[in-house]
Amino acid sequence: MNSFENLGIDDSILKSIDELGFSNPTQIQEKCIKPIIEGKDIVGKSETGSGKTLAFGCGLIQNKSREKISSIVLTPTRELALQVSENLRDYSKNLSLNIVPIYGGVSIEKQIKELKKANIVIATPGRCLDHIQRGTIDLSKVKVIVLDEADRMVDMGFIDDVEKIMAKCPKERQTLLFSATLSPEIKKIEKKYMNNPIRMMAEDYVDPSKLKQVYYDVLPSKKFSLLVHLLKKDNEGLKLVFCNTKKEVDFITDNLNHNNIESIAIHGGFTQSKRTETMKAFKNQKVKVLVCTDVAARGLDIPGVSHVYNYDLPMDKKDYVHRIGRTARAGEKGEVVNILSPRDHDNFSRILELGINVEKKELPTLERVNIKQQQTKRPSNAPFRKEKYSSKRTTKKTGRENQRRRGKPPARRSNYRSR
Numbered sequence: 001m002n003s004f005e006n007l008g009i010d011d012s013i014l015k016s017i018d019e020l021g022f023s024n025p026t027q028i029q030e031k032c033i034k035p036i037i038e039g040k041d042i043v044g045k046s047e048t049g050s051g052k053t054l055a056f057g058c059g060l061i062q063n064k065s066r067e068k069i070s071s072i073v074l075t076p077t078r079e080l081a082l083q084v085s086e087n088l089r090d091y092s093k094n095l096s097l098n099i100v101p102i103y104g105g106v107s108i109e110k111q112i113k114e115l116k117k118a119n120i121v122i123a124t125p126g127r128c129l130d131h132i133q134r135g136t137i138d139l140s141k142v143k144v145i146v147l148d149e150a151d152r153m154v155d156m157g158f159i160d161d162v163e164k165i166m167a168k169c170p171k172e173r174q175t176l177l178f179s180a181t182l183s184p185e186i187k188k189i190e191k192k193y194m195n196n197p198i199r200m201m202a203e204d205y206v207d208p209s210k211l212k213q214v215y216y217d218v219l220p221s222k223k224f225s226l227l228v229h230l231l232k233k234d235n236e237g238l239k240l241v242f243c244n245t246k247k248e249v250d251f252i253t254d255n256l257n258h259n260n261i262e263s264i265a266i267h268g269g270f271t272q273s274k275r276t277e278t279m280k281a282f283k284n285q286k287v288k289v290l291v292c293t294d295v296a297a298r299g300l301d302i303p304g305v306s307h308v309y310n311y312d313l314p315m316d317k318k319d320y321v322h323r324i325g326r327t328a329r330a331g332e333k334g335e336v337v338n339i340l341s342p343r344d345h346d347n348f349s350r351i352l353e354l355g356i357n358v359e360k361k362e363l364p365t366l367e368r369v370n371i372k373q374q375q376t377k378r379p380s381n382a383p384f385r386k387e388k389y390s391s392k393r394t395t396k397k398t399g400r401e402n403q404r405r406r407g408k409p410p411a412r413r414s415n416y417r418s419r
């Protein structure tokens with residue numbers, strides 16, 4: 001294995017790497033740092049957690065950053081923009097560089113001031129365009145542009161904005177693209193905007209031997225009780241609970257707290273300052289259960305996540321891959337728990353096409369839980385308050401509910417196994 005010393009990295013960055021306690025480069029770092037420092041265009045196939053920020057960070061920090069806005073990193077989400085900025089500040093702490101994150105949902109005035117002395121900008125596409133339109137960002141000196149999580153930017157519909165931003169940067173520049181998948185759209189960007197890029201593939205950072213995936217088949221009315229049971233049982237480490245809608249996130253968070261499981265919520269409906277505060281509380285382990293939607297948690301690297309619970313199964317199997325990648329990182333063990341009711345079976349069958357191994361678990365004996373019904377409209381697969389563990393239903397079943405109750409069984413009944 002290569003050591004950091006052989007990759008052409010400046011002493012000041014090597015010192016930061018040493019202080020951070022990184023002893024060996026990750027696969028993507030080993031492959032990319034040298035060509036990046038040499039100024040080559042790179043397409044890196046890698047997930048968040050692979051160490052790609054340091055890989056491109058070395059290039060941005062040591063070569064080009066003395067001028068005003070010499071590099072720009074585009075990220076799909078605000079949280080990722082903040083995370084990348086924090087990482088780059090860590091990697092360049094022995095130098096005096098101004099690393100400025102710009103993203104929406106917060107005051108633009110402060111950013112305008114900070115942009116005046118920025119060396120490296122980390123931006124979400126929408127806010128960056130806003131600054132371009134106001135004339136408060138000058139990209140004419142940019143030497144390196146990084147598209148971080150490029151596939152996510154495509155999925156989230158940001159690609160037109162990204163192209164507009166790239167058009168404002170000089171043609172003579174280095175372009176670095178990192179993406180978990182290399183879809184046809186990514187290949188189009190590569191062809192249109194990059195100069196003979198070198199392709200680098202890194203294996204997933206999540207160690208499959210350390211990742212256990214299980215599922216429970218449960219009635220919709222018992223989903224929440226099962227979640228409470230499991231969270232109480234697995235009380236070590238940080239837990240992420242994924243839901244498909246903001247409403248469901250709010251409902252679950254409220255009710256977990258109501259059942260003495262301290263939890264916080266994150267989704268796109270909160271202000272940016274609230275989202276930042278929430279992430280901080282979770283990362284610092286002040287609150288150990290974070291209930292979230294896919295968008296809010298996308299691309300985040302949070303050490304110490306022991307369990308990922310899918311309260312709802314995502315429609316898109318890429319989201320499942322993203323969710324499970326939040327655990328079993330850096331050599332740690334992790335468990336993914338899928339809580340399936342009939343309405344999740346279609347999504348689950350699609351996810352199984354990934355060829356993953358998911359073990360069926362028997363439903364434990366569940367205790368009665370308290371449900372606070374504070375929503376006007378009940379989320380579609382939230383438990384019914386009155387029917388819990390009672391044969392008597394006090395609410396009339398609708399045709400849709402009956403249909404849901406009769407929902408299709410999962411594709412296979414025994415352990416879900418790959419082909």
Ligand code: AMP
Nearest residue numbers: 022024025026048049050051052053301
């Ligand atoms: P990234 O993929 O850039 O989001 O990095 C994921 C995490 O890995 C970050 O928390 C980094 O601090 C950490 N990291 C980056 N490079 C290394 C390394 N060579 N050894 C150990 N940890 C690393």
